[in-house]
Amino acid sequence: GQQLNQSPQSMFIQEGEDVSMNCTSSSIFNTWLWYKQDPGEGPVLLIALYKAGELTSNGRLTAQFGITRKDSFLNISASIPSDVGIYFCAGLRSGGTSYGKLTFGQGTILTVHP
Amino acid sequence: DGGITQSPKYLFRKEGQNVTLSCEQNLNHDAMYWYRQDPGQGLRLIYYSQIVNDFQKGDIAEGYSVSREKKESFPLTVTSAQKNPTAFYLCASSIPTGSRGYTFGSGTRLTVV
Numbered sequence: 001g002q003q004l005n006q007s008p009q010s011m012f013i014q015e016g017e018d019v020s021m022n023c024t025s026s027s028i029f030n031t032w033l034w035y036k037q038d039p040g041e042g043p044v045l046l047i048a049l050y051k052a053g054e055l056t057s058n059g060r061l062t063a064q065f066g067i068t069r070k071d072s073f074l075n076i077s078a079s080i081p082s083d084v085g086i087y088f089c090a091g092l093r094s095g096g097t098s099y100g101k102l103t104f105g106q107g108t109i110l111t112v113h114p
Numbered sequence: 115d116g117g118i119t120q121s122p123k124y125l126f127r128k129e130g131q132n133v134t135l136s137c138e139q140n141l142n143h144d145a146m147y148w149y150r151q152d153p154g155q156g157l158r159l160i161y162y163s164q165i166v167n168d169f170q171k172g173d174i175a176e177g178y179s180v181s182r183e184k185k186e187s188f189p190l191t192v193t194s195a196q197k198n199p200t201a202f203y204l205c206a207s208s209i210p211t212g213s214r215g216y217t218f219g220s221g222t223r224l225t226v227v
Contacts, residue, residue, distance in 0.1 A: 042218030100212040
């Protein structure tokens with residue numbers, strides 16, 4: 001099945017640094033979602049985006065729905081050790097065989113050094 | 115509180131055995147999904163169900179089977195035909211459109227011994 005192109009694959013940063021990651025696709029999506037997965041747990045929804053150009057924040061997290069509807073970005077400001085985990089983007093197209101089915105990125109593994 | 119529960123958290127299987135992973139949700143979601151996650155890899159869709167008594171194959175359905183007899187439950191059986199079953203399995207549920215995203219369970223780690 002199709003996957004979104006998520007980058008970077010992994011990041012090693014110092015506590016306090018800002019983080020940026022993105023997802024791109026050759027297809028248009030109507031909804032973009034960002035999840036975080038803690039080690040040994042299921043992914044948890046962080047931010048949902050529904051409109052091209054939309055910028056949404058959740059605490060230190062900010063995500064944007066790209067104008068072309070083919071990409072999305074997630075920024076984490078002032079990282080802390082508990083930000084460690086895998087971050088996934090997911091896109092949703094409406095209708096047809098894609099109805100209700102999310103397309104996931106491969107994930108960005110974030111490591112934060114104290 | 116509503117949620118989605120997977121059990122057991124850890125499961126060990128001998129080669130040649132079938133095992134069933136449980137997934138129960140009380141979110142009143144119509145759609146349910148099973149994903150497989152291998153180390154360093156993303157989520158791969160095994161099966162999904164958008165309504166009771168109906169389910170569809172995902173990208174890697176070979177060696178797996180499911181049933182959807184109740185709205186709340188979507189068990190996954192890993193059969194002996196699955197050649198490399200050791201992985202982390204995630205169950206999820208959503209409203210039919212998926213537009214609010216999926217709610218995931220906490221996963222089952224299956225190890226073949």
